Amino acid sequence: MNAENLVLEIKNVKASINDVNILNNLNLKIYEGEIHAIMGPNGSGKSTFSKVVAGHPGYQLESGNILFLGRDISELEPEERSHLGIFLAFQYPVEIPGVTNDEFLMLAYNSKRIAQGKSEIDMLQMYDIMINKLKIISMSENFLTRNVNEGFSGGEKKRNEILQMLLLDPKLAILDETDSGLDIDALKIISNGINKFACETNAILLITHYQRLLDYIKPNYIHVMENGRIVKTGGPELAKELELKGYNWLK
Amino acid sequence: MNKQSNKNLSTDITNLVNRSYKYGFSTNIEQDQIKKGLNENIVRLISKKKNEPRFLLDFRLRAFKKWRKMQCPEWAQLKFPQINFQDIIYYSAPKSQEKLKNLEDVDPELLKTFDKLGISLTEQKKLTNVAVDAVFDSVSIGTTFQAELESHGIIFCSMSEAIQKHSQLLEKYLGSVVPMGDNYFSALNSAVFTDGSFCYIPKGVKCPLELSTYFRINEKNTGQFERTLIIAEKDSQVSYLEGCTAPQYDENQLHAAVVELIALDNAFIKYSTVQNWYSGDETGSGGIYNFVTKRGLCSGFNSKISWTQVETGSSVTWKYPSCVLLGKNAVGEFYSVALTNNYQQADTGTKMLHIGPNTSSRIVSKGICSGKSKNTYRGYVGINAKATGSRNYSQCDSLLIGNLCNSNTFPFISVQNSTTKIEHEATTSKVSEEQIFYCLQRGISTEKAVGLIISGFCDEVYMNLPLEFSFEADYLLTLKIEGSVG
Numbered sequence: 176m177n178a179e180n181l182v183l184e185i186k187n188v189k190a191s192i193n194d195v196n197i198l199n200n201l202n203l204k205i206y207e208g209e210i211h212a213i214m215g216p217n218g219s220g221k222s223t224f225s226k227v228v229a230g231h232p233g234y235q236l237e238s239g240n241i242l243f244l245g246r247d248i249s250e251l252e253p254e255e256r257s258h259l260g261i262f263l264a265f266q267y268p269v270e271i272p273g274v275t276n277d278e279f280l281m282l283a284y285n286s287k288r289i290a291q292g293k294s295e296i297d298m299l300q301m302y303d304i305m306i307n308k309l310k311i312i313s314m315s316e317n318f319l320t321r322n323v324n325e326g327f328s329g330g331e332k333k334r335n336e337i338l339q340m341l342l343l344d345p346k347l348a349i350l351d352e353t354d355s356g357l358d359i360d361a362l363k364i365i366s367n368g369i370n371k372f373a374c375e376t377n378a379i380l381l382i383t384h385y386q387r388l389l390d391y392i393k394p395n396y397i398h399v400m401e402n403g404r405i406v407k408t409g410g411p412e413l414a415k416e417l418e419l420k421g422y423n424w425l426k
Numbered sequence: 427m428n429k430q431s432n433k434n435l436s437t438d439i440t441n442l443v444n445r446s447y448k449y450g451f452s453t454n455i456e457q458d459q460i461k462k463g464l465n466e467n468i469v470r471l472i473s474k475k476k477n478e479p480r481f482l483l484d485f486r487l488r489a490f491k492k493w494r495k496m497q498c499p500e501w502a503q504l505k506f507p508q509i510n511f512q513d514i515i516y517y518s519a520p521k522s523q524e525k526l527k528n529l530e531d532v533d534p535e536l537l538k539t540f541d542k543l544g545i546s547l548t549e550q551k552k553l554t555n556v557a558v559d560a561v562f563d564s565v566s567i568g569t570t571f572q573a574e575l576e577s578h579g580i581i582f583c584s585m586s587e588a589i590q591k592h593s594q595l596l597e598k599y600l601g602s603v604v605p606m607g608d609n610y611f612s613a614l615n616s617a618v619f620t621d622g623s624f625c626y627i628p629k630g631v632k633c634p635l636e637l638s639t640y641f642r643i644n645e646k647n648t649g650q651f652e653r654t655l656i657i658a659e660k661d662s663q664v665s666y667l668e669g670c671t672a673p674q675y676d677e678n679q680l681h682a683a684v685v686e687l688i689a690l691d692n693a694f695i696k697y698s699t700v701q702n703w704y705s706g707d708e709t710g711s712g713g714i715y716n717f718v719t720k721r722g723l724c725s726g727f728n729s730k731i732s733w734t735q736v737e738t739g740s741s742v743t744w745k746y747p748s749c750v751l752l753g754k755n756a757v758g759e760f761y762s763v764a765l766t767n768n769y770q771q772a773d774t775g776t777k778m779l780h781i782g783p784n785t786s787s788r789i790v791s792k793g794i795c796s797g798k799s800k801n802t803y804r805g806y807v808g809i810n811a812k813a814t815g816s817r818n819y820s821q822c823d824s825l826l827i828g829n830l831c832n833s834n835t836f837p838f839i840s841v842q843n844s845t846t847k848i849e850h851e852a853t854t855s856k857v858s859e860e861q862i863f864y865c866l867q868r869g870i871s872t873e874k875a876v877g878l879i880i881s882g883f884c885d886e887v888y889m890n891l892p893l894e895f896s897f898e899a900d901y902l903l904t905l906k907i908e909g910s911v912g
Contacts, residue, residue, distance in 0.1 A: 229867050233859065253866035262867075269864040272855075273882025282878065283868035290869065322882070339868060 180207040181245065182347050182378040183228070188239035190227045190403075197223040199403040201239070205347070205378045212381040212389060214414065215400035216422045221382045222266060224400070225351045229263040230256045244346065258290035260346030264336035264353050271323040276335070279323045280305060280342055287343060308341040312368045330361035337368040348372065349380045354388035366391030386418040399425060459518045464511050466490060469617050472517050476586055476620070479593050482600075489606035489616030496610045499744075502773040503802040503834055506715060506742050509680060516618045516651070575635065580664075581626040582637055585653050588624035595626060599657055603686040603723045603750070611682040611717040611744075615651045619684070622653035627662040627693075636892050638667040652683040658693035660726065665696040667895055679704075681740075682717045691726030691753065696734070698891050700899050703739035710769025710798075713741025720747035721777075724756035724785075732759035733776065734890045736899040741770055746804065748777035751785035751813070758787040761887040765880075765903060766799035766831070775804040775836075780813035780846075789820040792884050794903075796827035802834040807848065809841040817847040824854045825883050827876075877903070 183205040190198040197220045205211055213221050227234050228241060230253035241249050248256055271279065277298070284304075285295040296304075305319060312334045324332050333353050340348050350369065354362055369392055373379055381394060389397075389411065397414050399407040399422065407413070407425055460471055469490050473483040498509070575582050581592060588596055606616035627633055658664055681703070687695050697720075706713025716739075722731035733747040749758025760776035778787035787807065795801035807818045824833040835852050857879050865875030881888070881900055888896045 231863055253863060254869050254871055257867055257869035265864065265867075269858075269861050271861060271864075271879060271882055273885035274878055279868075279878070282870055282874065283865075286869040286871070286874070343868070 181205075182207055182209075182243070183380075184240075184242040185228075186240040186242065188227065188241065189237040190223060191235050191237055192223065192233055196237070197234075197403050198227065201404055203398070203405065205380060207378060208375040209396070210373060210379045210381065210392065210394040212383060212394040212397045212414070213400050213405075214383060214397060214417060217384075219400045220403040221400055222351055223403075225263055225349045225380075225382055228256075228349060229253055229261060254286070255290075257343075257345075258287055262340050262343055262345035262348045264333075264340060264348065264350040266351040266353075266355065268324045268327075268332040268336055270325045270327075272325050274323050275320055276323050277301070277305065277319040280319070280339065283339065284342055304342065305338075308338055311341060311371055312337050313364050314338065329356040330358065333357060333361070333365055334368075337365055337372075341368065341372055344372075345377065347378050347380065349382065351382045352384065353381070354383055354385060362388065363391065386414040389414045401425065459515055462513055462515050464514070464516060464618065468516055472618060472620060475517060476589060478589055479597075481593075481597050482589060485601065485606065486617050489613050490618075492607040493610065493613035493617055496607075496613055498610050502744055502804070503800055504742055504744060504771045504773050506771070509715065511614075514680060517620055575633075578631050578634065579628040580631060580633055581624065583624055585619070585622040585624050585655070588655075592624065592626070595657065596624070596655070599655060599686070599688060600653075601686075603688060603721050604684050604719050609719060612684050612719040615653060615682050615684040615719070619651040619653035622655075622683070624654075625656040625664065625666065627656075627658045627664045629659040630661045631659075632662065633664040636665050636667055638669070650679070650681045650683070652681075654683070654685040656685075656687045656695055656697070658687075658689045658695050658729075660691045660693060662690075663694045665892055666698070667892060668697070668699045669701075669895075669898070679713075680715045680717070683719070685718070685720040685747075687720075687722035687731055689722065689724050689726060689729035689731050689756075692728045693726060694730045694732075695722060696732045696892075697722070697747070698895050699733075699735040699737075700895060700902060701735065701737045701739050701743075702902055704741075705739045705766075705770050706741040706768060708768050708797075710741070713770070714739065715742045716740035716745065717742075718745040720745065721750065722748070722758070723750045724753050724758060726753040726756070728755045728757075729753050730757040730759075732757075732761070732890070734759075734761040734887065735763070735774075736884075736887070736891070736902065737762070737764040737772060737774060738902055740772075743770075743772040743774055745772075745774045746776055748779070749787060750779045750781065751787065751816075752781045754782045754784055756782055756785045758785070759890075760787075760789045760791070761890040762791045763794070763884045763887045763899070763903075764792070764801055764803075765794040766796070766801045768797040768799060770797070770799040771802075772800070773802040773804055775802075775806075777806040778808070778818060780807075780809040780816045780818070783813055784815045785813055786816060787818045789818070789822070790886055790890075791820075791822045792887055793822075793824045793833055794827070794880055794883065795824060795831040795833045798830045800832045800834075802836065804836045804838075806838045807840070808838075809843060809846045809848075811842040814843050814845045816843075816845075818849070820848075820850045822850075822852040823883070824852075825880070826854065826856045 181204060185201050185203040188198050188201040215221055223234060227236060230251060236249055240247055243259060243261060281298060281301045284301065288295060309318060314334055324335060327335065336353060353365060357365065393411055397409055398405045469486050473486055601616060604612050606613055625637060656666060687697060689695050703714040703716065704712065724731050731749050735747060737743055747760060751758050758778050764772045764774050766772045775791060776789055789805060791803050793801040793803055803822045805820060807820065809816050820837060822835045826833060833854065837850055839848055841848060857876060861879060862872060862875050880903055888899060891899055
């Protein structure tokens with residue numbers, strides 16, 4: 176591993192929301208081709224971390240650096256970070272009434288193309304691309320003509336997140352509790368989508384409460400977060416241990 | 427979320443919505459004007475200038491008498507300074523206006539104005555199948571497609587022309603749907619209207635073109651009193667488009683139009699409006715006062731009238747396009763998007779009066795409210811004792827942007843029989859920070875995200891606009907929110 180393959184580097188990050196400190200001296204490095212998982216009890220700062228990386232305006236970066244592909248992105252707007260290749264699958268995907276999924280996907284896809292200096296593609300071309308991605312998450316075409324997340328079941332919303340990830344093909348995908356609220360079949364489908372996406376040139380960060388997701392996706396590293404910092408890092412075996420002993424044994 | 431960021435976001439959105447008015451220019455053309463002020467002599471003078479038949483002068487004078495006894499209505503959720511009716515010019519016509527045979531004779535300054543507004547008549551003539559009767563201040567300066575319409579027996583002309591050529595139809599129908607004494611502003615309009623559009627669709631004719639009028643207020647302090655009358659005979663159909671833009675002035679301008687529609691047996695009138703008059707600056711000064719009376723009479727069996735409006739301009743809007751459902755099985759529809767920003771105030775909605783049996787009506791109202799604006803839906807659904815088996819569906823949704831705006835819904839429902847079905851739904855929602863962040867994270871800019879959310883919110887109304895207008899409306903709302911982000 177060398178610096179050229181470094182996708183994300185978090186250096187001594189302190190971050191807060193409403194003047195309450197959530198992240199304390201967080202450090203993390205993610206290289207190309209790696210899958211990392213962050214686990215930890217409720218309120219340990221996992222979701223905050225994902226939002227800070229994505230640039231949510233509600234969270235303040237107090238100190239430290241966020242480097243993406245070697246570039247400090249702390250000052251960049253959320254959409255600029257997205258254009259660079261950061262994707263966040265939301266824990267609670269947002270509904271946009273009256274806007275169809277295909278309309279939304281095309282706007283997102285073309286926004287990225289424009290940012291990359293490429294020409295926009297039309298709905299026909301878009302349709303071909305979308306149909307292929309839909310197959311991966313076992314969704315029918317009418318998924319595209321429904322309004323964005325409106326009236327979607329919990330599982331459909333999460334599948335929609337994965338569809339967007341496949342479409343935008345980010346360098347780094349952060350999946351915030353994408354496994355929560357899923358039945359076992361949906362979990363398999365989504366894991367399959369994530370595994371298909373994973374390759375030597377991108378990186379994945381899973382945020383999860385449960386070991387069961389890790390039965391389907393094999394991370395290279397597991398980090399345990401507590402009070403806004405990573406308190407333990409290990410291999411896949413760490414998840415099993417946590418499942419048995421809970422988080423308290425780390426204290 | 428922390429306060430700081432909320433502030434940032436609302437500033438962003440505010441910037442978006444506060445895009446300055448695009449059509450702020452005035453055309454420098456000599457105008458034929460009469461003096462400011464309003465009295466019986468002025469009413470007579472207008473009638474004389476327009477060379478009107480006796481009945482019309484009488485109509486005006488009776489209306490003027492009624493108006494003098496009336497009070498400006500105060501029940502609406504609107505605040506505006508008292509209007510000085512003596513400080514308004516009631517007649518103004520471009521001087522160059524003479525009988526023009528074709529568009530080449532039109533003052534090039536005027537054509538330039540229309541070009542700036544994106545409605546080049548020459549262009550329209552060649553490229554589109556939209557016949558445009560463009561109203562410049564008070565006198566129509568160009569009417570296209572007359573010949574083609576004539577071949578179907580359709581009359582589509584300015585009110586001035588109709589006064590000269592079709593006075594029998596006017597005598598029969600003018601004021602038959604909106605009586606001169608209906609309200610303060612309709613009385614005023616009936617006394618001093620100067621021009622407008624007239625449309626007559628003969629029996630069994632389906633109008634092959636979308637008929638369109640662009641209104642434009644140009645001369646400073648010129649009150650605009652348009653009068654529109656559309657008559658659809660048995661088994662006929664017509665779709666009518668009205669679009670408005672006005673140049674930017676500091677002083678408030680008054681606009682009090684009256685639109686009357688009459689649909690006989692099996693006739694269908696579709697009336698669509700996109701209104702984008704100057705709405706005042708960000709401090710609330712200036713802008714158009716828009717007091718409009720629009721009403722359709724479904725007098726025939728199976729007749730149908732459908733109103734669709736996209737209201738984005740004016741500092742004060744007072745407007746309730748309504749349907750009187752007289753004929754058996756008559757249908758009335760009202761689809762509305764009203765966007766208010768800064769200090770704009772809109773009190774708008776509809777009245778559906780069910781008089782005949784088995785009549786039905788549908789109301790879909792979408793209010794978008796931002797800045798410090800006030801956006802009110804006011805609706806009345808009245809079902810008479812004889813309107814058995816009637817039904818109404820109403821849906822009133824509000825979308826709030828920011829924390830300082832004010833949105834109200836006042837639905838009135840009155841039912842006098844037991845065989846009627848009424849449904850009413852209402853929602854209020856906010857453009858949330860999470861929705862914007864979701865879009866941003868997908869690489870979509872704040873500007874586009876707000877546009878997307880608004881356009882999704884209005885989707886159901888857009889679907890009822892004629893295709894060309896639907897694009898125009900979507901574009902207009904996008905323009906309104908486009909701006910200085912970043």
